[in-house]
Amino acid sequence: MASxxxxxxxxxxxASGHPALKNINLDIQQGEIFALLGPNGAGKTTLISIICGIVNPGAGQVRVGGFDIKADYRAARSQIGLVPQELVNDVFETVWATIKFSRGLFGKKPDPAYLERLLRDLSLWDKRDAKIFELSGGMKRRVMIAKALSHEPSILFLDEPTAGVDVELRRDMWNMVRGLRERGVTIILTTHYIEEAEEMADRIGVIRQGEIILVEDKAALMHKLGKKQLTLQLKQPLSSVPVELAGYPLELADEGHALVFTFDAQREHTGIAELLKDLDRYGVDFKDLQSSQSSLEDIFVNLVRTRA
Incomplete structure (x- = not known):
């Protein structure tokens, strides 16, 4: 796909001397959902703000849809919709006036039918004549999303969009994101809810201390860096792993009542069959077994920790 x-x-x-970003190289492909993950202060918001033309870049170049964000600012910015972390609205305006004005800022012709569909998709149609200050926090967040989409952008940035919002809004938002992706809109997402990135994203980027430390297809990342575990509940507790089983990556858990076998998710031959035979051979009986696999959150935490 094209970048x-x-x-x-x-x-x-x-100006304080803090290096927010360090030699970032990144290509985001048309029509994908790209999740940018990183701890607080890693540079996520700075990177998004530069791409969106809110913060001036230092060294380097950024192109959006082929347009340089400095030399062709208006052309680049017109392709972008941004839902920032902070709620920024004219609280004394109505919902309808707010999104109508936002569309006009980008030089788009009036399209009441499109704006009505947008408000209905966000469960805001019944609030169209309400002033912003009359709305709940969740409704104000919906207005921010509507503003970002009012000019029909081809790229949508969602910077921590579901932080502190209710379950209903989170569900509505992800349904909308899926629909936008089906229409070819590129979505760039930052989130503290890593399970959302795991469910929604096509690719994952991890940023730490202003540097991109990894960009990977989500499925490949889960396959490459994930771990699987087989947990065996023992009939009789063990005080230590039997010496005969020392060749296996085994650990005792649950005060000796469980034996945990950990292996790479990408390995085809895990040794499970051999382990079970040896357990039987050496008289280690188990009454139940469970398997599990690393989540994206586990992988993210390990990445950030090991590269500290």
Missing amino acids: VIAVENLSKTY
Whole structure:
């Protein structure tokens, strides 16, 4: 797929001397959902703000849809919708006036039918004449999403969009994201809810201390870095792993009542059959077994920790 966003050798140091971004290179493909993960202060919001034209870049180049974000700012910015972390609205305006005005800012012709569909999709149609200050926090978040989509952008940034929102809004938002992706809109997502990235994203990028440390297809990442575990509940507890089983990556758990066998998710030959034979051979009886696999959160935590 073609790159709709191309970031080359991008760096940013603030006036305080803090290096927010260090030589970032990143290509985001048209029509994908790309999840950018990283701990607080890693540079996620700075990177998004530069791409969206809110923060001036330092060194490097960023192109959006083929347009340089500095030389062709208006053309680049018109392709982007942004839902920021903070709620930013004119609280004394109505919902309808707010999104109508936002559409007009981008030079788009009036399209009441499109705006009505947008508000209905976000469960805001009944609130169209309400002033922003009259709305709940969740409804204000919905208005932010509507504003970001009012000019029909081909790229949508969602910066921590579900932080502190209710379950209903989270569900509605992800249904909308899926629909947008089906229409070819590129979605860039940052989130603290890593299970959302695991469910929604096509590719994962991890940023730490201003540096991109990994960009990978989600399925490949889970396959490459994931771990599987087989947990055997023992009939009789053990005080230690029998010496005859020392060749297996085994650990005792649950005060000796369980034996845990850990192996790489990508290995074809895990040795499970051999282990079970040896358990029987050496008189280690078990009454139940369970298997599990690393989540994206496990992989993310290990990545950030090991590269610290």
